[in-house]
């Protein structure tokens with residue numbers, strides 16, 4: 001339910017009736033419960049323009065506000081704020097309308113956009129590690145969210161599958177493959193290290209590696225086949241992780257760096273033609289205003305760079321994918337890179353002016369002591385191990401509750417463990433560095449996925465305990481029910497805000513507020529006690545059921561599963 005929009009319409013017509021002209025009416029959330037549910041704070045500005053006393057204007061406007069619909073009561077406060085209290089009847093009516101609505105009141109965007117979400121983007125020469133975790137998790141949530149709201153989302157996995165290191169890797173693959181054994185690729189990190197040792201120790205091997213780089217680039221069939229099988233295995237590792245993580249990326253979403261290879265000369269041509277690049281010491285460079293260093297788009301040996309590929313990809317996404325908005329969910333440390341390629345692409349007309357280009361940056365993952373996340377022996381933590389550990393820890397956390405069979409325990413632990421890792425990542429503002437802390441993320445209390453999953457399971461258990469069909473209307477009986485119903489109705493406004501700002505933590509904060517309110521409601525208002533009138537019992541059951549539906553939808557967008565029992 002778009003509550004703010006609804007309220008702004010009512011205020012707008014009150015202003016009209018009071019003969020006050022205004023452009024946009026902005027409704028804010030009330031800062032304290034005693035200020036009502038929402039506030040209209042625009043009177044002060046209007047008063048300034050009209051050179052009148054704001055309190056007087058506010059008092060005048062208030063007399064014109066329709067209090068027969070959404071708004072139950074208004075009050076003038078402070079220098080001229082208008083406090084808005086929603087009507088219980090209206091809240092009840094709106095909530096009742098959601099009972100049979102799968103989307104729990106969330107509508108589709110008026111004008112769907114074609115949005116490309118570029119995320120994950122691991123490098124094939126190495127095993128995926130925790131650094132790629134954030135991009136995969138945040139990007140997938142953003143894609144789910146936009147899709148849910150009705151945008152036409154194209155997921156793009158811009159994997160790094162090209163570069164000189166592949167010469168060494170396929171030369172080593174060939175060497176290892178002589179006895180038909182590709183087991184080595186099980187641990188890519190190790191494979192890479194071993195290949196490097198060979199490269200450093202043997203002149204012959206190093207020469208072959210260099211020769212193979214040239215050969216893949218010139219399209220040599222034998223080398224390309226080796227390269228393909230290497231990429232295939234490496235991508236297979238990533239897909240195992242996506243599956244474990246519940247991240248919706250498939251092979252169809254992969255458009256690798258190499259895909260753009262044959263478009264790179266054209267990128268350079270265009271930049272030269274439009275006088276955007278200049279040749280400097282044999283290299284093709286773009287000098288942007290305000291930047292100290294030039295952006296090299298072609299090296300003096302003819303080789304292309306990361307930026308060149310991104311320019312080609314931008315052009316492709318505009319021309320072929322018809323994107324209206326392109327979101328790059330990539331580490332904040334690449335902010336400069338994206339700022340530069342966006343500027344160059346627009347300047348060169350490689351992307352239409354109207355296309356919205358966004359770098360959705362995020363901070364680094366740190367350990368408890370605030371250092372970048374490493375294993376005990378200082379190596380990078382492999383994602384697979386990390387996710388397995390999450391499931392083991394989750395199992396320990398719930399084992400003693402003794403509510404699951406052995407089989408159930410396995411799948412519940414998976415939902416909880418993986419959910420914990422994802423939620424912890426999504427719940428902090430994405431620009432911040434993120435401190436990885438097992439105990440905190442697997443806690444039943446606080447802003448954790450387990451808290452949400454536990455509330456969901458608890459509601460399911462209440463619903464199971466009621467014998468009879470749960471039908472009947474929601475009646476708002478007191479302030480806590482008022483606040484809970486309102487929170488449920490705020491789901492749509494929350495998702496819209498999260499999608500515009502690309503901030504998953506807007507959703508997690510909302511879920512935390514929702515569940516905290518529900519817990520309070522549950523504590524204050526018994527549901528299944530014998531002496532509760534049936535009508536109220538059913539109303540409270542319906543309110544609980546709706547809460548569970550919102551929790552489930554919210555978590556689903558975050559790619560986290562709910563469980564029926566905890």
Ligand code: ARG
Pocket residue numbers: 118120121122123158159160310313328330
């Ligand atoms: N492979 C890159 C990295 O690991 C991320 C790719 C991001 N996407 C892009 N279009 N540049 O740093």
